[in-house]
Amino acid sequence: MNKSYVTAVLMLTCLLGIRVSASAQDSELLVVSVPFEFVTGGATLPAGKYKINRLSPASQELAFSDGGRGNAFVLPEAFDSGPAAGPRLSFEHIGGKYFLSKIRTMDGVYTMPASKEIVMLGKANSPIPSSASTPGGQ
Numbered sequence: 001m002n003k004s005y006v007t008a009v010l011m012l013t014c015l016l017g018i019r020v021s022a023s024a025q026d027s028e029l030l031v032v033s034v035p036f037e038f039v040t041g042g043a044t045l046p047a048g049k050y051k052i053n054r055l056s057p058a059s060q061e062l063a064f065s066d067g068g069r070g071n072a073f074v075l076p077e078a079f080d081s082g083p084a085a086g087p088r089l090s091f092e093h094i095g096g097k098y099f100l101s102k103i104r105t106m107d108g109v110y111t112m113p114a115s116k117e118i119v120m121l122g123k124a125n126s127p128i129p130s131s132a133s134t135p136g137g138q
Helices: 002-027 116-123
Strands: 028-034 038-040 043-045 048-054 062-065 071-074 078-081 088-094 097-104 108-111 130-137
Antiparallel strands (some): 028 048, 078 108, 088 130
16 A cells, blocks of 8 residues: 555656656747847847746747846747747847847747837938848757
């Protein structure tokens, strides 16, 4: 009786442990190195290596973290599911600044909302924006 109870408890513990690790993997989208300062989620982040995670598996809200100096939270404007051609960040270069516009992951493409700063720069008749992108990897 005691032996079957211990076996059941161990099996339950193993199953819960597997589920927790699977959830942790689902929330991490990618790790990228951005060679320039950029704007996302209303914050200007310094150049560096960033982990981009979903706040929870059920949420589309993303967290950017570089382990201390630069952190931001952003709710994508849209998400197009389906495999993308490799992880990558895309930026719009306007008025001497880089603004995050898209995040391609293995699950799909997140489109970032235009920041207030982009709208203000657009109203000021700035030059035509150019695009840049940074590959991601894990």
